Amino acid sequence: MKRICTLLIAVALAGVMHPCFGEESQEKPKAEEQKTQQLFGTVAQVSFVKGFIVVFSDAGYLTVQVRPDTLITQGFGKISVSDINNGDSVIVRYYSPEPETHIAVSIRVSKGE
Numbered sequence: 001m002k003r004i005c006t007l008l009i010a011v012a013l014a015g016v017m018h019p020c021f022g023e024e025s026q027e028k029p030k031a032e033e034q035k036t037q038q039l040f041g042t043v044a045q046v047s048f049v050k051g052f053i054v055v056f057s058d059a060g061y062l063t064v065q066v067r068p069d070t071l072i073t074q075g076f077g078k079i080s081v082s083d084i085n086n087g088d089s090v091i092v093r094y095y096s097p098e099p100e101t102h103i104a105v106s107i108r109v110s111k112g113e
Contacts, residue, residue: 034095036105039064043088048081053107055092064094064102071106084109 041057051066066072066081073079084090089110094102 034097036093036095039090039092039094041090041092043084043086043090046081046084046086048084051081053081053084053090053092053104055090062102064092064104066104066107070104072109073106074109074111079109085111 039055039057039059039062041055041062043053044056044061045054047053048066052063053066054061054063070081071078072081072084074083084107091108092104093106094104096102
C-alpha cells in the first residue's frame with residue numbers, strides 16, 4: 001500500500017514538474033525569433049505620441065508600430081521617433097505577430113528633399 005501511494009505521488013509530481021505533462025507556454029516569440037520583413041518607402045505620417053509611423057511604398061500604405069526598444073538611426077547616430085518627418089525616406093525592418101499588426105525592429109532614416 002505504501003508503494004502504491006509513493007508511486008501515485010511520484011506520478012503526480014512528475015506531471016506538475018515535467019513540461020510534457022503540464023500546460024504548454026503560450027508566450028509569443030520575441031522579435032529576434034520572429035521572421036522579419038523589410039520595407040523601403042517614404043514616411044506619410046508620424047505619431048510619436050501614439051507610437052506609429054505610416055510608410056508609403058510600392059505596395060501601398062503600411063502602418064508600423066514603433067516601440068521604445070525600436071532602433072532608429074540616421075547616418076551613424078541614433079535618433080528618436082520624434083526626429084522622423086513626413087517625406088523622409090526609410091528602411092523599416094519589422095515583424096508581424098498577427099495579421100495587420102506590424103512592429104518595427106529597426107528604422108533607418110534618410111531625410112527627404
